Amino acid sequence: MNIDDVRLSADLSKITIDDKKIDSYLTDMQDILKFIEQMNAIDTDNITPMAHPFDLSQRLREDKAVAQIDRQILQSNAKNIENGLFLVPKVIE
Amino acid sequence: MKYDVVIGLEIHAQLNTESKIFSLSPTRFGADVNTQANEVDLAMPGVLPVLNEQAVIKAIKFGIATDCKINNRSIFERKNYFYPDLPKAYQISQFEYPIVGAGILEITNEKNELKNIGITRAHLEEDAGKSLHENFTKHSGIDLNRAGTPLLEIVSDPDLSSAKEAVIYAKKIHALVVYIEICDGNMQEGSFRCDANVSLKPRGTKELGIRSEIKNINSFKFLEKAINYEINRQENILDDGGRVVQETRLYDADKNETRSMRSKEESNDYRYFPDPDLLPVIIDNKLIQNIKDKMPESPYNRLKRFIDDLDLKEEDANLLCSDIKIADYFENIIKIGNLKPKLVANWIIVELMGIINKNNKKWQDNKINEQDFATLLQRITDNTISGKIAKQVFAVMWDKGDKPDNIIKKEGLQQLDNDDEIKSIITDIINKNPAQVQQYKDGKHKIIGFFVGQIMQQTKGKANPAKVQEILKQQLS
Amino acid sequence: MHTKSIKELHKLLTDKKISAVELAQHFIDRALKHNPSLNCYINILSDEAKQQAKIADDKIFKKEGSLLTGIPFALKDIFCTSDMLTTCGSKMLSDFIPPYDATAYKNLKSSDMVLLGKTNMDEFAMGSSNENSFFGCVQNPWDLDCVPGGSSGGSAVAVAGGLSPVAIGTDTGGSIRQPASFCGITGIKPTYGRVSRYGMIAFASSLDQGGVMAKSAEDCAYVLQSLSGYDKKDSTSMPEDVPSYTESLNNSIKGKKIGLPTEYFANLDDDLKQIITTQIKEFEKLGAIIVDISLPHTDLSVPAYYVISSAECSSNLARYDGVRYGYSAKNPKNLEDLYLKTRTEGFGDEVKRRILIGTYTLSAGYYDAYYIKAQKIRHLIADDFNQAFAQVDILLTPTTPTTAFKKGDKQNPLEMYLSDIYTVAVNLSGLPAISIPAGFHQKMPVGMQLISPAFCEHRLLNFAHMYQAQTDHHLQTPSQVPQEKIL
Ligand SMILES: [Mg+2]
Numbered sequence A: 001m002n003i004d005d006v007r008l009s010a011d012l013s014k015i016t017i018d019d020k021k022i023d024s025y026l027t028d029m030q031d032i033l034k035f036i037e038q039m040n041a042i043d044t045d046n047i048t049p050m051a052h053p054f055d056l057s058q059r060l061r062e063d064k065a066v067a068q069i070d071r072q073i074l075q076s077n078a079k080n081i082e083n084g085l086f087l088v089p090k091v092i093e
Numbered sequence B: 001m002k003y004d005v006v007i008g009l010e011i012h013a014q015l016n017t018e019s020k021i022f023s024l025s026p027t028r029f030g031a032d033v034n035t036q037a038n039e040v041d042l043a044m045p046g047v048l049p050v051l052n053e054q055a056v057i058k059a060i061k062f063g064i065a066t067d068c069k070i071n072n073r074s075i076f077e078r079k080n081y082f083y084p085d086l087p088k089a090y091q092i093s094q095f096e097y098p099i100v101g102a103g104i105l106e107i108t109n110e111k112n113e114l115k116n117i118g119i120t121r122a123h124l125e126e127d128a129g130k131s132l133h134e135n136f137t138k139h140s141g142i143d144l145n146r147a148g149t150p151l152l153e154i155v156s157d158p159d160l161s162s163a164k165e166a167v168i169y170a171k172k173i174h175a176l177v178v179y180i181e182i183c184d185g186n187m188q189e190g191s192f193r194c195d196a197n198v199s200l201k202p203r204g205t206k207e208l209g210i211r212s213e214i215k216n217i218n219s220f221k222f223l224e225k226a227i228n229y230e231i232n233r234q235e236n237i238l239d240d241g242g243r244v245v246q247e248t249r250l251y252d253a254d255k256n257e258t259r260s261m262r263s264k265e266e267s268n269d270y271r272y273f274p275d276p277d278l279l280p281v282i283i284d285n286k287l288i289q290n291i292k293d294k295m296p297e298s299p300y301n302r303l304k305r306f307i308d309d310l311d312l313k314e315e316d317a318n319l320l321c322s323d324i325k326i327a328d329y330f331e332n333i334i335k336i337g338n339l340k341p342k343l344v345a346n347w348i349i350v351e352l353m354g355i356i357n358k359n360n361k362k363w364q365d366n367k368i369n370e371q372d373f374a375t376l377l378q379r380i381t382d383n384t385i386s387g388k389i390a391k392q393v394f395a396v397m398w399d400k401g402d403k404p405d406n407i408i409k410k411e412g413l414q415q416l417d418n419d420d421e422i423k424s425i426i427t428d429i430i431n432k433n434p435a436q437v438q439q440y441k442d443g444k445h446k447i448i449g450f451f452v453g454q455i456m457q458q459t460k461g462k463a464n465p466a467k468v469q470e471i472l473k474q475q476l477s
Numbered sequence C: 001m002h003t004k005s006i007k008e009l010h011k012l013l014t015d016k017k018i019s020a021v022e023l024a025q026h027f028i029d030r031a032l033k034h035n036p037s038l039n040c041y042i043n044i045l046s047d048e049a050k051q052q053a054k055i056a057d058d059k060i061f062k063k064e065g066s067l068l069t070g071i072p073f074a075l076k077d078i079f080c081t082s083d084m085l086t087t088c089g090s091k092m093l094s095d096f097i098p099p100y101d102a103t104a105y106k107n108l109k110s111s112d113m114v115l116l117g118k119t120n121m122d123e124f125a126m127g128s129s130n131e132n133s134f135f136g137c138v139q140n141p142w143d144l145d146c147v148p149g150g151s152s153g154g155s156a157v158a159v160a161g162g163l164s165p166v167a168i169g170t171d172t173g174g175s176i177r178q179p180a181s182f183c184g185i186t187g188i189k190p191t192y193g194r195v196s197r198y199g200m201i202a203f204a205s206s207l208d209q210g211g212v213m214a215k216s217a218e219d220c221a222y223v224l225q226s227l228s229g230y231d232k233k234d235s236t237s238m239p240e241d242v243p244s245y246t247e248s249l250n251n252s253i254k255g256k257k258i259g260l261p262t263e264y265f266a267n268l269d270d271d272l273k274q275i276i277t278t279q280i281k282e283f284e285k286l287g288a289i290i291v292d293i294s295l296p297h298t299d300l301s302v303p304a305y306y307v308i309s310s311a312e313c314s315s316n317l318a319r320y321d322g323v324r325y326g327y328s329a330k331n332p333k334n335l336e337d338l339y340l341k342t343r344t345e346g347f348g349d350e351v352k353r354r355i356l357i358g359t360y361t362l363s364a365g366y367y368d369a370y371y372i373k374a375q376k377i378r379h380l381i382a383d384d385f386n387q388a389f390a391q392v393d394i395l396l397t398p399t400t401p402t403t404a405f406k407k408g409d410k411q412n413p414l415e416m417y418l419s420d421i422y423t424v425a426v427n428l429s430g431l432p433a434i435s436i437p438a439g440f441h442q443k444m445p446v447g448m449q450l451i452s453p454a455f456c457e458h459r460l461l462n463f464a465h466m467y468q469a470q471t472d473h474h475l476q477t478p479s480q481v482p483q484e485k486i487l
């Protein structure tokens, strides 16, 4: 991992890393990755990846709609609302 | 052109469920902004998705109807990217293990050739919300009513080789999803949208060229225009020795052109991974069989039967098979009234669909039941009324919902079938128009139309036209 | 009062020796008095507590109550509580008031328990020392210079300091057991899927699990009973019935096999090893048979855990964009700027570091090498446990490699991660585990962990209770918090 990888990850994560801090981030992350790479010590070719602790299947719910709680209440935590819309800086497509 | 055109379509069909795919919000179109977006749709902290059973069943129905492989195990994954209409900053979709696998759809292309188009897959995913740009200068407004609406994304192989062919394929998929009642097919409301992947390669070569993806086309007309525009654009680039850039483009219907959507290009490392909030979807063959058993005759079979057995024109059969409700209505009327298919088809297509269109209504607004429609048509075949009068009766049935026999009786519309009565009217008219009688006798037999008109006017169209002709000819000669 | 067990408090309530309102007031008073030094509560809910206590009194009066009616509790600030601030220990949610309740909280409310306050925690539950809270570090009542452990440090301290009889925490990689161990209390992390995650703010969805922190296994049993159960709002919650945790508390453990995984003792500090070995004898006295066992992939559990938890967190925390709730940066230049500023200013360093690691390990070209590899290791680790449980009924290990360390001692993130070395394998495998006080080392509590097969919380509680019935480590109280008598 190098500085560009840190920047790319930061970019994808929508986080800015201060230029002053980037070296320390890089060092920490390099250490962590090196540590993680201990996993390579063993061969896992014939092992299936496990995404969930238990081998269970998805339950399905009945297709029934329920009215939501008031829009005003749901939007009470938003900083910028107009006529029921969440406002964001102009989206350019 | 010295290039082969290669087109693949990704069709997003909105599944007509009552609630969203992972939340309990209703999916009704046109509600006030953000009134159908609950805490799950808003991606508030701590909320979790729970999968809607009907979304799964409808995807399976599509798989059955197209003879695609239905995967016994499928996985929901997260597609990660930031966008204001995507509240979680990831879309729950399927990637490596879609619910519906490969299959083939046969189409008749514009050159009238049969052609197999491969379906790569069809997967379930959630729709995004909408960004609204009007009414704001520095801002966009976010409406999340559509966020979480279930979509079936149907991906074709790059087997289509012209804009026309792409449209034929898309129309066939459209007819199918409407017919099996998994999608309302309303393109204006965005219930059926197409993305087209277009690329060119030197004629006859194997290797695919670099493609561009045109996003979110919501009419067949635009689909054709957008693809043709894109073919042209790429051809010009290649002719000039340039390279096509792999990118997402937007079709602008007003200008009839496509343009690059840079905003979507910035971060295209989607970092798919299995959604840890959702478990693998396991579908056993018993469930598939159960759904299959309850499914109606395939629209392709039915279409073929309408053309071959009922002797309908292909165009008419297509129209009737565009919606299972229409096709059922049609066949039920034939059965109830023991009527000729062609007569019934004609009446549904010309009269019923005509009046629906004229009033800006939808098929669902048709209140005339099958029994009444059959009775009306029987009155034509048993000569109680003429076809022309029947249209009058039909209009009243549509407006007032009355029974045909009641209308005929109330308005005294029974056909005048009594020979003596018709004879006396004819005698009267002949006497009043000696000049025209002379013309007839002089060999101008066309003048008979004048007499028929007079008689119909006087009987308000109720006289049996065959009888009128017969008696007129007798009396005039 | 604040040292009494739930059963004792219940008796006082039903005997009308004290009302639920008075009991709540007692703990609120203690909380108001000691929280300035301990900082275990982010929010003390005096008014709400009195209101809920009144309802409880009403039920007790009408004899409609349950064993938990009127029992106060503290709730980790990761659980959404409608109309009450829920911060998750972050600046990002420092003003967030959810319009809904977490199912876990709803369950306790329907048992008429009384919420005293929301407890401090590492930001978004990422941390093992509680030093990552936007609301400041929590002090360990056994030594105010030491950390209480994390991420449920506030909950641990609320119980250890007598500021609540019981508290609810969450455990993604040891976040209940490690602070329980550091603070000398009992903490149970149930089987993944036992407690609904709905309304519990996600860190790593396939690992997160809510649980109970209390003075004893018996108290844990009462509260876990109410906390657990299937929730149709959580696809990963288990539809199986919850057995009675209290009925089996006193079952004999004679002849039961306890496995000691050699890998968990190999590098353990000699003093701690000595303490735990001594305590194992208590189980032998109860008739249990001790056998050595191997969990060969143990040393890969921390690496696998950090890949999986960081990957999941990078995606789970992407929703904090300043638009619909939470912190929102002022005067953004454009949309991108809103995202960048909000997230850069709203998240703390450790959270950012994990988001970055998670994003990196999921990105094109690295996914197989890190994420898929970690999931394969996870499979091996889970298989290790399955094989072990074919031979023994329960496993016994230390909870942590050290006792509570000094604040500021672990500056290197990696060093901090390694303090979870004995707890993360359990989360990767979805298993239940409990940490119980096992004595003291240099005046600081030592914890011991029991691990059972999935859905055998009753077995954990049974073993722990039988042990606590003949030992008194769990009854010790820290000297740093005055044990004044009220009532
Ligand atoms: Mg697509």
Ligand SMILES: [Zn+2]
Residues within 6 Å of the ligand: B012, B125, B153
């Ligand atoms: Zn899609």
